[in-house]
Amino acid sequence: MRPWRFRDEVGQSGLVRFPDMEYDEDKVDEMVLALLFLTTFEKSPYGARTWKGHDWNVLDRLHAKGYILDPRSKAKSVVVTEEGVKQSRALFAKYFGKNLTDGQR
Secondary structure: OOOOOOHHHHHOOOOEEEOOOOOOOHHHHHHHHHHHHHOOEEEEOOOOEOOOOOOOHHHHHHOOOOEEEEOOOOOOOOEEHHHHHHHHHHHHHHHHHHOOHHHOO
């Protein structure tokens, strides 16, 4: 076991979970969906492909919401649906885009 993990706090996915910290799963899902836009690397017939190096629980929720296809595969990438691409782009712009004035596009 790696030294930065605490035996009692390792969750089902193998990641450290801190039981004393509650968080909003919808906000986490939104942030991960925004970050999926950052790692998009090709278009697909269903939307786009992106690297899936995020928490499995979050990816499962994004799949249940229809933003990505089933992430449970041997592939290191996942297909983001057309709706997922639209949402991830909008969220990426919302959280990480620079505010531009009308004349700076």
